Amino acid sequence: MxxxxxxxxxxxxxxxxxxxxxxxxxxxxxxxxxxxLLAVNQRGEVAGSLSGGRRWCGVDAVCVxxxxxxxxxxxxxxxxxxxxxxxxxxxxxxxxxxxxxAQLRAAGVSEAEIARLAxxxxxxxxxxxxxxxxxxxAAEIVALRHNxxxxxxxxxxxxxxxxxxxxxxxxGAR
Numbered sequence: 001m002x003x004x005x006x007x008x009x010x011x012x013x014x015x016x017x018x019x020x021x022x023x024x025x026x027x028x029x030x031x032x033x034x035x036x037l038l039a040v041n042q043r044g045e046v047a048g049s050l051s052g053g054r055r056w057c058g059v060d061a062v063c064v065x066x067x068x069x070x071x072x073x074x075x076x077x078x079x080x081x082x083x084x085x086x087x088x089x090x091x092x093x094x095x096x097x098x099x100x101x102a103q104l105r106a107a108g109v110s111e112a113e114i115a116r117l118a119x120x121x122x123x124x125x126x127x128x129x130x131x132x133x134x135x136x137x138a139a140e141i142v143a144l145r146h147n148x149x150x151x152x153x154x155x156x157x158x159x160x161x162x163x164x165x166x167x168x169x170x171x172g173a174r
Contacts, residue, residue, distance in 0.1 A: 004037045004048035016041040017071050044075030062141050064089040064121055074103045081113040087144055089121030089137065096120075123150045 004020075011018050021038045038048045063080040065073055065088075073090060077100070080088045090100065097119045104114055122136035123143065143150040153160065 004039050007047035008039050011039075011041045011045070016043065019067070019069075019072055040072065040076065042071040042075055044079050046079070062087040062089075062144070064091070064137060064141075066091045068092065070099075070103070073100060074107060077104060077117065078107055078109060081109060081116055087118060087141070088116050089118040089140070091122075091133075091137075092120055094120065 008018050008020070018039055018041050020040075022035060036049065038046065040046050063076075063083070063085045065076045065080065067073055067076070068091065073092075077088065077090055081104070090097070092100065100119065101114060104117075118140065121140060122133065123139045125132065125136045125139065127133055127136050139150060142148075
């Protein structure tokens, strides 16, 4: 945390907006201790870590941006889309998505990188509450992990459980 605080102070001194995340509870083993801090500014600069290393997004990672704050969405998505994450998603309405696409293009994000973005993220379950939205997003992640489309089981003929797991990276998940 000590290395992050001066960086936050530097960013704030130049007028940046800063968001932070802190580990406030640990269950089982954890690569970081209570109080570990991660900070990001609206330019997409990152300081600190909530994981065991500085790399905040690995090849098995699924990144979902849920901020509802344009000033954070664009830099976070810019970093996520250029990371090795197998899937990148963002919360928001279809009009928010259109605005987000324009901002990402203006920031120099390529069409190939933009094609990786699942937005609005989640499966169409008809949910309206925050809890139902979380289930929708989690369902999309599970479907991607197992190379399934998220269709109803009733009336289907496919095996319910895959016999052999294929890593997401090999399946070209978005």
